[in-house]
Amino acid sequence: MYSEGDKMNSDVRLDCTGMVCPQPIVELAKQRRKMDPGEILELWADDEGAKRDIPAWCEQTGNEFLGSEENGSFVKYFIRTV
Numbered sequence: 001m002y003s004e005g006d007k008m009n010s011d012v013r014l015d016c017t018g019m020v021c022p023q024p025i026v027e028l029a030k031q032r033r034k035m036d037p038g039e040i041l042e043l044w045a046d047d048e049g050a051k052r053d054i055p056a057w058c059e060q061t062g063n064e065f066l067g068s069e070e071n072g073s074f075v076k077y078f079i080r081t082v
Contacts, residue, residue, distance in 0.1 A: 008040065008042065008066070008069075008078050009040070010040045010041060010042035010078065011035070011039040011040050011041070012031060012035060012039065012040075012041050012042070013041075013042045013043075013044070014027060014028065014031050014041060014042070014043045014044070015044045016028075016043055016044060016045045016047070016050070017044050017045060017046045017073075017074045018046065019045065019047060020047050020049075021047055021049040021050070021053065022053075023047075024043065024045045024047055024049075024050050024053070024054070025050075025053050025054070025057055027043075028041070028043055028054065028057060028079075029057075029061075032061075032063065032079075032081055035081045036081070037081055037082050038080065038081065038082075039080070039081050040066070040078060040079065040080050040081075041078070041079045041080075041081060042076055042077070042078055043076070043077045043078075043079065044071075044074050044075070044076055044077075045074060045075060045077065046073055046074040046075070050075065050077065051068070051075065054068075054077045054079070058079055062082050063079050063080065063081055063082050064079065064080040064081075064082065065077075065078075065079055066078035066079060066080055
């Protein structure tokens with residue numbers, strides 16, 4: 001599991017700042033379809049709902065939620081694709 005302070009090398013960065021629920025999850029699902037298994041997606045979001053929605057989406061889809069990092073006005077979420 002990723003923890004703040006660790007250096008995470010992502011393969012793809014997806015900026016969902018300014019989007020509200022459910023759009024970050026819609027964009028996450030679209031981007032996931034373009035990625036290979038094992039790649040790491042870094043998603044940026046400032047929607048409060050993303051804090052519960054992104055880990056829940058990972059659990060439902062079998063993708064691995066690696067963790068998150070507060071970054072000022074938004075949160076970085078890290079997901080390993082399966």
